[in-house]
Amino acid sequence: xxxxxxxxxxxxxxxxxxxxxxxxxxxxxxxxxxxxxxxxxxxxxxxxxxxxxxxxxxxxxxxxxxxxxxxxxxxxxxxxxxxxxxxxxxxxxxxxxxxxxxxxxxxxxxxxxxxxxxxxxxxxxxxxxxxxxxxxxxxxxxxxxxxxxxxxxxxxxxxxxxxxxxxxxxxxxxxxxxxxxxxxxxxxxxxxxxxxxxxxxxxxxxxxxxxxxxxxxxxxxxxxxxxxxxxxxxxxxxxxxxxxxxxxxxxxxxxxxxxxxxxxxxxxxxx
Amino acid sequence: xxxxxxxxxxxxxxxxxxxxxxxxxxxxxxxxxxxxxxxxxxxxxxxxxxxxxxxxxxxxxxxxxxxxxxxxxxxxxxxxxxxxxxxxxxxxxxxxxxxxxxxxxxxxxxxxxxxxxxxxxxxxxxxxxxxxxxxxxxxxxxxxxxxxxxxxxxxxxxxxxxxxxxxxxxxxxxxxxxxxxxxxxxxxxxxxxxxxxxxxxxxxxxxxxxxxxxxxxxxxxxxxxxxxxxxxxxxxxxxxxxxxxxxxxxxxxxxxxxxxxxxxxxxxxxxxxxxxxxxxxxxxxxxxxxxxxxxxxxxxxxxxxxxxxxxxxxxxxxxxxxxxxxxxxxxxxxxxxxxxxxxxxxxxxxxxxxxxxxxxxxxxxxxxxxxxxxxxxxxxx
Amino acid sequence: xxxxxxxxxxxxxxxxxxxxxxxxxxxxxxxxxxxxxxxxxxxxxxxxxxxxxxxxxxxxxxxxxxxxxxxxxxxxxxxxxxxxxxxxxxxxxxxxxxxxxxxxxxxxxxxxxxxxxxxxxxxxxxxxxxxxxxxxxxxxxxxxxxxxxxxxxxxxxxxxxxxxxxxxxxxxxxxxxxxxxxxxxxxxxxxxxxxxxxxxxxxxxxxxxxxxxxxxxxxxxxxxxxxxxxxxxxxxxxxxxxxxxxxxxxxxxxxxxxxxxxxxxxxxxxxxxxxxxxxxxxxxxxxxxxxxxxx
Numbered sequence: 001x002x003x004x005x006x007x008x009x010x011x012x013x014x015x016x017x018x019x020x021x022x023x024x025x026x027x028x029x030x031x032x033x034x035x036x037x038x039x040x041x042x043x044x045x046x047x048x049x050x051x052x053x054x055x056x057x058x059x060x061x062x063x064x065x066x067x068x069x070x071x072x073x074x075x076x077x078x079x080x081x082x083x084x085x086x087x088x089x090x091x092x093x094x095x096x097x098x099x100x101x102x103x104x105x106x107x108x109x110x111x112x113x114x115x116x117x118x119x120x121x122x123x124x125x126x127x128x129x130x131x132x133x134x135x136x137x138x139x140x141x142x143x144x145x146x147x148x149x150x151x152x153x154x155x156x157x158x159x160x161x162x163x164x165x166x167x168x169x170x171x172x173x174x175x176x177x178x179x180x181x182x183x184x185x186x187x188x189x190x191x192x193x194x195x196x197x198x199x200x201x202x203x204x205x206x207x208x209x210x211x212x213x214x215x216x217x218x219x220x221x222x223x224x225x226x227x228x229x230x231x232x233x234x235x236x237x238x239x240x241x242x243x244x245x246x247x248x249x250x251x252x253x254x255x256x257x258x259x260x261x262x263x264x265x266x267x268x269x270x271x
Numbered sequence: 272x273x274x275x276x277x278x279x280x281x282x283x284x285x286x287x288x289x290x291x292x293x294x295x296x297x298x299x300x301x302x303x304x305x306x307x308x309x310x311x312x313x314x315x316x317x318x319x320x321x322x323x324x325x326x327x328x329x330x331x332x333x334x335x336x337x338x339x340x341x342x343x344x345x346x347x348x349x350x351x352x353x354x355x356x357x358x359x360x361x362x363x364x365x366x367x368x369x370x371x372x373x374x375x376x377x378x379x380x381x382x383x384x385x386x387x388x389x390x391x392x393x394x395x396x397x398x399x400x401x402x403x404x405x406x407x408x409x410x411x412x413x414x415x416x417x418x419x420x421x422x423x424x425x426x427x428x429x430x431x432x433x434x435x436x437x438x439x440x441x442x443x444x445x446x447x448x449x450x451x452x453x454x455x456x457x458x459x460x461x462x463x464x465x466x467x468x469x470x471x472x473x474x475x476x477x478x479x480x481x482x483x484x485x486x487x488x489x490x491x492x493x494x495x496x497x498x499x500x501x502x503x504x505x506x507x508x509x510x511x512x513x514x515x516x517x518x519x520x521x522x523x524x525x526x527x528x529x530x531x532x533x534x535x536x537x538x539x540x541x542x543x544x545x546x547x548x549x550x551x552x553x554x555x556x557x558x559x560x561x562x563x564x565x566x567x568x569x570x571x572x573x574x575x576x577x578x579x580x581x582x583x584x585x586x587x588x589x590x591x592x593x594x595x596x597x598x599x600x601x602x603x604x605x606x607x608x609x610x611x612x613x614x615x616x617x618x619x620x621x622x623x624x625x626x627x628x629x630x631x632x633x634x635x636x637x638x639x640x641x642x643x644x645x646x647x648x649x650x651x652x
Numbered sequence: 653x654x655x656x657x658x659x660x661x662x663x664x665x666x667x668x669x670x671x672x673x674x675x676x677x678x679x680x681x682x683x684x685x686x687x688x689x690x691x692x693x694x695x696x697x698x699x700x701x702x703x704x705x706x707x708x709x710x711x712x713x714x715x716x717x718x719x720x721x722x723x724x725x726x727x728x729x730x731x732x733x734x735x736x737x738x739x740x741x742x743x744x745x746x747x748x749x750x751x752x753x754x755x756x757x758x759x760x761x762x763x764x765x766x767x768x769x770x771x772x773x774x775x776x777x778x779x780x781x782x783x784x785x786x787x788x789x790x791x792x793x794x795x796x797x798x799x800x801x802x803x804x805x806x807x808x809x810x811x812x813x814x815x816x817x818x819x820x821x822x823x824x825x826x827x828x829x830x831x832x833x834x835x836x837x838x839x840x841x842x843x844x845x846x847x848x849x850x851x852x853x854x855x856x857x858x859x860x861x862x863x864x865x866x867x868x869x870x871x872x873x874x875x876x877x878x879x880x881x882x883x884x885x886x887x888x889x890x891x892x893x894x895x896x897x898x899x900x901x902x903x904x905x906x907x908x909x910x911x912x913x914x915x916x917x918x919x920x921x922x923x924x925x926x927x928x929x930x931x932x933x934x935x936x937x938x939x940x941x942x943x944x945x946x947x
Contacts, residue, residue, distance in 0.1 A: 009746040012742075012743070012746060013743065013746055013747060013757060016739075016743055016761065016827075017757055017760050017761065019820070020760055020761055020763065020764055020820075020824070021760060023772075023775045023776065023779060023820070024763075024775075026775065026778070026779060026786055027771075027774075027775045027778070030778060085677045085678050085681060086678060088674040088675075088677065088678070089674060089675045089677070089678035089679070091671075091674060092671055092672055092673075092674040092675045093675065095671055096671055096672050098675075101675065101679070105678065105679075105682060108682055108686040108687070110877070110929075110930070110933070111686065111690070111926060112880070112881045112902070112922070112925055112926060112929060113881065114881065114883070114902045114905050114906065114922050114925065115690065115693070115919075115922040115923065115925065115926050116685075116686060116689045116690065116693075118693060118696070118905075118909050118915055118918055118919050118922060119689035119690070119692040119693040119696055119919070120685070120689050121909075121910075122692070122696065122915060123689065123692065138685070139685065141681065141685075142681050142682060142684075142685035142686055145678055145681060145682055146682070149678060160376070162374050162376050162378035163378050163380065163381075165345050165365075165372070165374070165378065166372065166374060166378035166379075166380075166439075167380075167391070167395075168344075168345070168364070168365040168366060169343060169345075169365050169366075169370065169371060169372040169449075170366075170371075170391050170392035170395055170439070171366045171369075171392050171395040171396055172366060172395050173364070173366065174671050176395070181380055184382045185381065185382060199766050202768065203766075203767065203768035203769060203770075205768070205769065205770050205883070205884040205887075206883055206884070206902075206906070210910065220768070221768045221769075221770035221771070221884075224770055224771065224774060225770055225887065225888055228774055228777065228888055235778060235784075238774055238778075239774075239778065242771045242774050242775060245768050245770070245771045246767055246768070246771050249766045249767060249768070250763065250766070250767075252766075253762060253763060253766040254759070
């Protein structure tokens with residue numbers, strides 16, 4: 001009886017995994033199928049002639065190469081800035097606690113983005129900064145900052161002060177001590193935080209949708225969305241674009257998954 | 272000492288750079304520091320001479336670590352100032368004071384190997400690689416770390432880590448060494464060994480040193496001078512023998528010496544010219560009577576090594592019974608119940624005493640201390 | 653080096669603030685891009701098509717569509733959360749044993765959360781397509797008539813379809829969080845309960861769930877907040893349709909601002925959303941007996 005339950009449980013878990021993986025499989029195969037195969041009824045599962053036509057299409061005929069680049073710029077620039085600014089603030093808060101400031105910083109994360117995006121749009125329009133990837137990157141920086149502060153502060157608080165003090169006695173400035181002694185020791189935390197920031201920025205839609213007015217500033221999610229909401233949808237192109245949008249996160253997540261899971265678990269246990 | 276400092280200051284206005292032998296005395300003037308409502312340090316003043324090894328001694332929370340950290344620059348005082356070689360350094364960053372600190376936890380950089388740990392202060396100052404190599408190897412040699420340079424801190428034993436911390440401190444010639452209870456994490460045997468080595472090292476290098484500890488044995492053996500603190504206040508400063516033989520108050524008398532001094536509260540009977548307490552009466556000399564007010568509550572203090580014990584009844588000695596006897600190998604520590612008091616004393620190892628054995632005690636007359644009971648102040652000697 | 657020996661008076665300043673000043677850049681950025689916009693928005697909230705005034709507020713009271721969108725958002729949130737929590741908890745309980753491949757399972761299940769919601773929505777739009785999608789295609793293979801099953805295109809199945817997408821993407825989040833929570837629980841109380849004769853259900857109800865309360869609270873709160881703001885999936889899958897069936901608050905606000913260019917009214921509605929989410933969050937936390945936002 002127990003064995004049956006165990007097998008049942010395992011089946012359920014396997015089913016969960018399968019349900020998770022199936023849509024990817026479908027997306028990837030769809031992107032590689034010729035158009036005739038895509039719409040075949042009954043659906044073709046495995047036996048089809050693969051083609052790269054759709055990928056060629058989105059990169060050479062359509063501007064998805066540009067969208068990809070914009071996504072990369074927005075995500076990486078904002079992550080670097082958020083890490084730099086946020087880590088400094090987090091260290092300051094860890095060593096010189098200011099509870100009101102901490103609370104205030106973290107509460108900005110609670111705002112629904114739609115509340116900020118309207119005034120931000122108007123501000124950008126007034127400053128003629130709409131349709132700029134860099135403006136978007138700056139917005140993402142502010143978006144990710146509270147998260148960086150929250151995570152890095154926790155890591156710094158776990159580190160004893162002795163090491164920085166020793167470095168200062170040895171002749172370092174506080175900033176130098178931070179750079180040479182403290183940061184190497186919280187490398188894992190930095191990596192996890194950076195991973196989260198990159199993923200959040202890469203996937204973000206609403207801000208990017210509002211800021212982008214032309215192709216020049218569109219990120220991948222916006223590029224995809226602008227084509228999908230029409231009546232005539234090119235499934236091949238869209239699935240290829242979806243794969244391209246998905247792939248970096250996929251690979252990145254695979255590389256960082258140890259950190260991401262730990263980060264989540266930390267969040268759960270620490271509350 | 273102050274005279275000398277100011278005349279030298281006239282010749283050399285600035286602080287000597289690291290590595291040069293300058294006149295590096297430390298003057299602490301009226302230092303005060305509060306944490307919220309508590310006074311960690313109160314009106315603390317102390318002069319430390321060039322090349323002197325000074326020990327700050329006291330129980331936990333007495334302010335000795337706060338004082339050290341303020342001298343280091345890791346904390347800022349609320350009042351007072353600190354002078355280094357005559358120059359006011361109270362508000363300077365630690366790195367501008369060019370001192371070296373050995374932390375209780377050693378504070379070794381875990382991501383660097385031993386060589387890089389020791390080299391760190393030199394790298395920070397931008398010295399050339401070959402210079403660094405020479406100095407690091409010299410320091411490592413001196414502390415017996417030659418074969419361990421490639422290892423990481425986590426691969427070292429406690430004693431080895433401590434040596435690395437020391438090496439890091441001596442690798443340059445700082446203005447001063449600051450020690451924050453560096454031996455307290457070592458096991459007893461190692462502690463005794465390292466104590467001797469530290470003393471020797473400081474003597475050879477001649478660097479002005481401040482050493483913080485709560486262990487009175489350490490303080491006695493290491494320091495050329497001792498400063499005892501209690502509740503943020505300097506209670507007594509002086510050479511070890513001075514503080515031991517002529518404690519300024521009850522607290523100091525009880526803090527130094529192990530086992531600690533015996534205290535018997537009582538009062539002075541001027542008419543009978545005796546000190547009286549339960550079951551004990553001791554004759555007082557005319558000099559003593561001069562200082563001890565008649566009828567006043569006075570506490571007698573006598574160290575265990577100054578209490579003689581006899582198994583034979585003796586005329587005029589205090590009768591008592593053995594409460595407990597501990598054999599230390601080279602001697603015995605005996606606690607005797609006499610006249611309602613418990614008195615510790617030391618005897619030779621051969622004297623074996625059972626519980627409740629009858630014994631007779633004598634306090635050596637030249638070695639008595641008298642303290643004013645309410646204030647604890649020393650009245651005699 | 654001569655600085656200190658010169659200035660006799662104000663020497664306190666430089667030391668005390670050295671490390672504390674590092675907060676400044678963060679505060680400036682957040683002040684400019686998170687706080688100031690809100691204040692600016694207050695001014696915007698008075699903009700109406702006919703000049704500055706209180707028109708937006710009176711319009712709000714009479715706007716049935718806004719209320720409907722609010723209601724639909726709540727339904728969406730509650731429904732998706734319930735399913736995600738139920739499945740997530742079930743899977744977490746199942747996965748709470750040591751078994752080979754658990755790390756792999758975690759990694760696999762982690763993936764949907766990492767994807768751009770836009771992409772997820774596209775995938776599901778393909779799958780749910782009534783004529784060419786895999787779902788109906790497979791159902792047809794099984795002999796089911798799929799003519800009436802138009803999923804995202806039919807009024808009564810549209811909202812559940814969108815919820816389905818969210819469930820697929822975010823159940824792993826709850827799974828992982830709850831699993832982490834389960835694994836952090838001490839073993840002894842459970843052993844004691846087994847020895848005392850408690851059944852599996854009793855253990856679950858009286859021991860596991862209460863001990864898991866803090867983790868559950870965090871998980872439900874985080875997910876709930878995100879669900880109330882849902883936008884990406886709805887935008888891609890249905891654009892709020894068919895008709896108004898899947899119109900969520902954020903979508904309605906977005907449309908008001910960026911299709912009809914009525915920024916003032918949109919801002920007012922977004923403030924209502926902000927207040928609503930804050931109130932819900934606080935009530936939720938108070939319900940569980942904790943202090944609000946100790947973050």
